[in-house]
Amino acid sequence: MTFSLQTGRLASAAGIICTLLFFFGATAFAQGFGGRTATVGVSEASEEVLSIFTDVQGRVAAGQATAITATTNAVTMLEDLQVGDTVKRGQLIAVQDATDLKNRLALLEAQQVEAGLRREETLVAISGDKELLGLLEAQLTLLEGKAERAESLVARNALAVDAGETARNAVFNVQQQIAQRRATLTSRDAQLALADASLSRIALEIGQVKSDIKATRIAAPADGQIIFLLPAQRSFSREGDVLVRTRASGNYEIEAEIPLQYLRFVARSNGLEAVNFAGRPVRITPRVFLPVQNIRTGTQTVRFAVSGDMPRSLQAENAPVTLKVPTTSPTPVVTVPKDAVIPVSGGHVVFAAVDGIAIQKRVRLGNATGDSFVVLSGIDAGEQVITRGNEGLVDGRKIKIGDPGKRPAGPKGEKWTLGWTTRRGPAEGELVLGKEKSFFNDEPVEVTRTGDDIAFVGKLVLPFAVISLDFKGTITGDSMAGKVTLSGFPSGNTPTLDFTGKKAGN
Structure with a gap:
């Protein structure tokens, strides 16, 4: 009794496993596993000596503004200016009654x-x-x-x-x-x-x-952009009243709260990279480590000077900036081209080319460096990663290395697109009926034709098995219909499904 019960349980479990394998095979088939061989471009994951970086949010800190003031107690007439206008040194700003x-x-x-x-x-x-x-x-x-x-x-x-x-x-x-x-x-x-x-x-x-009379024609002392303008164009002003404030275009710095444990790496660096909200990079160098620490966040304020011209989008006080801050000394790391990385729900994946098969690998990314990403885990140096033609790939797809942008001429003959539906969704394959050779999904097959009847057996490579597809159908003009039997599942199931086909160009 006990033996019979255990045997029954084992049989039941085996049945469930077989059913799951069948469904998995159907799912893989519906997704395109083992379909036409995909042409892909590859690149090798390399090892480089780099620092690991983390993102730290910073802001643009404006320097001192220039105040343009009234020179005497008199009625003042401002020129036709607006906040945001750029003025040149010596440009007339206002005229006072002399x-x-x-x-x-x-x-x-x-x-x-x-x-x-x-x-x-x-x-x-x-x-x-x-x-x-x-x-x-x-x-x-x-x-x-x-x-x-x-x-x-x-x-x-x-x-x-x-x-x-x-x-x-x-x-x-x-x-x-x-x-x-x-x-x-x-x-x-x-x-x-x-x-x-x-x-x-x-x-x-x-x-x-005489000098005071000349000074009643008030001019800008330096180039800059107007950030404050007296509201009234004509008003009485006393000596020293601020009429206009300007700020030079290069009078900006970047300020960030750097975690204390990263300060030494920032101090040793020759410069850091920062990006604005649109991703435009700027090169910055630490100018001063201010003696201000935040006990709650464990950070210290650092001011950075911008190398070269400040981008127009950053010429605004408190504009957000993301700094790439080193968190380690330079160490060997694995990098892959950015084109190899595909974002998915919950992270990123990379397809590796292994023995003609695309193998999907989940990776954990570090910082970007040029045209590459640092890979913290998931890929080893020397692996071939797919950089082109990986958009529509699925795990286990057959691949060949080439130029995905160039479509091969392929075998000659009548081209048919065959479609069928599994429990998990629609699937399809490409059939080429040639005079000498015929192909199914770019693999040669033996086709038997008797009148309008046609029969052939194609192969489907899945991660766990090679599935045979036994097609038997009838051609009617530019259409084809019949049955396809799937065999080779580990469960032993051999489902028979309806299929239809259309001749290319119709």
Whole structure:
């Protein structure tokens, strides 16, 4: 009883397995396993010494902006500009009303003339005082001689004492006048110095006012793009009020929070690659490691300089950038061409060419490097991977290496497309009826024709077995119909299905 029960269970399990194998075979057939031999292009998975990279999100950090300000307190008229416009160095930005400055200039110029006249007056007075001083000094010489003679006569009692004293008093009076005149000349010299200083001061003020008048035509100090513009085109502005802000096109950097464990690899690198949202690459180099760390994320802020011109799409503050950050020192890694990688649900696959069969392998990708991907697992260096003609491949498909873009002429004869339906869906094959040779899915077959009846046996290569397809049908014009029997399944099943065919070109 026990033996019978176990035998029954084994038989039941074998039946289930056979049924599953049949369904798998039908599924594989419906998907095209072992159909026509596909022509593919291949490339060898290579080993390179590279760093493994990871993506780190960064942003564009704008440098300092240039503020263009009002130069005086006056009504200001902006030029016809808009935010985003590009301005050149020296381009006119705004004009301020210079009426008050011009009035002040006229007043200063009048003061300059007045100061000049005063200086001339002082010079004339100095000249007169010097001439008068000369006369007094000559008079003093004469009077001193008279006084000496009078004193001599008084000493000999030839002249009265009063007369001698009168002569000496005359000398004293002239000496007093000379002293007064010299003091006046000193004062005149001081007045002349003050006049010269006043003229110099007025000249400086005139120069400053003229410079201020010229500055009322406000121009851009450097090339840049307008990022701020005063809302009112005409308004009163005070000196120092910001009218326009610009930023140079190259005044941008890239800032990113780099994980602490990767900092040493970034520091050793000669440069990194970053891409914008559209995938356009830019080359960047670390400029400074800022002394700012985020304890929560375990990162440190790094600023990168952009090599060459900054792409237009990145010339915006906070524009997103993806950095390719090295996570290891350069080590041997396996790389495959990008054309070999096919995205699928949950990851990526690569088809390897093994003994004329396409073998699907799931791979785990690393970073991109040029036209290749780093493969972390799934493919070994030296394997032949399919790079062309892999779009419609399925696991186990027969392949031959060639140029998928060139379709071979193929055997000559009547070309038919045969179709049938399995439990898992439709399937088809190509039949060529030649005068000397016939082919089914590019493999030679023996075809027996009796009138309109036709019979042949084709082969189907599956991963687990080689299936025979026994076709028996009838040709009616450009159509064909009949039965196909499938045999060779591990389960032993031999399903018979209806098939139809159409002649090529119809």
